[in-house]
Amino acid sequence: xxxxxxxxxxxxxLWQANHIAALLRAQQHEVExxxxxxxxxxxxxxxxxxxxxxxxxTKEIEDALAEGRVQFAVHSLKDLPTELPAGFALxxxxxxxxxxxxxxxxxxxxxxxxxQGAKVGTSSQRRRAQxxxxxxxxxxxxxxxNVDTRLRKLSxxxxxxxxxxxxxxxxxxxxxxxxxxxxxxxxxxxxxQGALGIETREDDTATRxxxxxxxxxxxxxxxxxERAALAALGGGCQVPIxxxxxxxxxxxxxVELFGVVAAPDSGKAVRMYHRGSxxxxxxxxxxxxxxKLLEDGxxxxxxxxxxxxxxx
Numbered sequence: 001x002x003x004x005x006x007x008x009x010x011x012x013x014l015w016q017a018n019h020i021a022a023l024l025r026a027q028q029h030e031v032e033x034x035x036x037x038x039x040x041x042x043x044x045x046x047x048x049x050x051x052x053x054x055x056x057x058t059k060e061i062e063d064a065l066a067e068g069r070v071q072f073a074v075h076s077l078k079d080l081p082t083e084l085p086a087g088f089a090l091x092x093x094x095x096x097x098x099x100x101x102x103x104x105x106x107x108x109x110x111x112x113x114x115x116q117g118a119k120v121g122t123s124s125q126r127r128r129a130q131x132x133x134x135x136x137x138x139x140x141x142x143x144x145x146n147v148d149t150r151l152r153k154l155s156x157x158x159x160x161x162x163x164x165x166x167x168x169x170x171x172x173x174x175x176x177x178x179x180x181x182x183x184x185x186x187x188x189x190x191x192x193q194g195a196l197g198i199e200t201r202e203d204d205t206a207t208r209x210x211x212x213x214x215x216x217x218x219x220x221x222x223x224x225x226e227r228a229a230l231a232a233l234g235g236g237c238q239v240p241i242x243x244x245x246x247x248x249x250x251x252x253x254x255v256e257l258f259g260v261v262a263a264p265d266s267g268k269a270v271r272m273y274h275r276g277s278x279x280x281x282x283x284x285x286x287x288x289x290x291x292k293l294l295e296d297g298x299x300x301x302x303x304x305x306x307x308x309x310x311x312x
Contacts, residue, residue: 132267188242228286
């Protein structure tokens with residue numbers, strides 16, 4: 001089958017698209033990649049909080065899907081809104097890689113080891129909010145750009161450290177300055193972080209059939225929980241919410257659930273932890289996470305003005 005992938009042009013996006021293309025070629029499919037520039041790519045010098053983030057990395061790719069220029073798109077799943085536009089489907093979620101955030105620095109070994117007043121770069125309001133909760137003494141700077149750009153700025157001394165997703169650095173083999181992988185109990189990842197989302201037209205049964213072998217059941221379960229929680233909190237992808245579901249190492253039939261809602265300016269945070277079963281309906285489990293956070297006070301944070309347009 002001839003298949004055309006729609007992808008952003010960043011180094012990481014192309015790595016992801018080429019990774020999926022190689023798996024499909026091994027199944028005897030013919031695969032090409034079309035690079036599509038998204039709103040988020042064009043607005044590199046504008047903060048996420050100024051423009052919002054819903055669909056900013058997906059809209060133009062979905063336009064190409066709707067027009068039939070491409071058969072499917074490969075996204076970082078955390079960039080994909082929890083509610084897809086009518087006519088589109090999440091066809092596959094391949095096996096997830098490390099979902100954690102990482103502390104990256106040329107000079108310091110850990111987040112706790114940063115001196116008072118140190119400068120930390122991040123474009124994510126979710127990371128900013130959790131940093132505020134853990135280290136209110138730090139100076140947090142808006143830090144956009146691709147992985148190489150951010151690492152270059154770090155090497156130039158513009159900041160003392162940056163926070164990034166482990167998955168991107170691992171995939172691009174740029175881990176030399178990764179000093180610490182932050183555990184979800186301390187620093188909760190974004191819903192879907194570390195996972196890929198393969199999006200198709202809902203009615204394209206042939207393409208969906210060709211992609212079916214890529215879907216990993218454990219990953220699908222976990223990200224369904226996370227995205228259901230995010231949707232139930234009303235966050236989409238524009239408020240500082242972290243949600244993570246992972247297998248319970250002490251129980252083969254269990255899962256661990258982590259959640260946080262935090263205010264990026266004050267650092268006020270509501271966290272939750274729960275052990276559940278992997279036989280539970282994942283949508284119901286996600287709604288449980290959301291309800292627990294709301295009962296514990298997250299609703300107050302979600303209505304704060306600084307949460308209205310803040311991406312993860």
